[in-house]
Amino acid sequence: MGKGKYPHLLGSKWTATSDTFGWRHFLVTNRKNEGGMVFAEMKSACGPDVRFWVNAKALKDRRLWLPGWVLLTDLTRQDLPAPINDSHFN
Known part of the structure; x- marks a missing residue:
């Protein structure tokens, strides 16, 4: 089965914006x-x-997830962006 959407998903690192x-x-x-x-x-x-399993589309929502590993101190200081409009990714 080809990777299709999200070809670099496997092995990627993420930071949840809340516990x-x-x-x-x-x-x-x-x-x-x-x-x-x-x-x-x-x-x-x-x-x-x-x-746990998560819909990969949710990883695009910067209110919930940030790519890479972000330090907690940096996370609390940064302004989280507005959610991404999904129509740009279809």
Whole structure:
């Protein structure tokens, strides 16, 4: 199966803008295509027992997720941008 949408998703690093299951830094360890949507399995970088699936489209919402690992001190100082208009990505 080709990667299609989100070709660089697997192995990418993300910071949740708020505590998610008690953690903020996550790695994408798996992906699946289901019903025309792409899902990413997120694994906590600090708590390996914390795993969950998220619609990859949600990772585009900068109110929820930031690409890479952002320090908590930097996260609290920065202004989070408005959500991305999905029509630009279709």
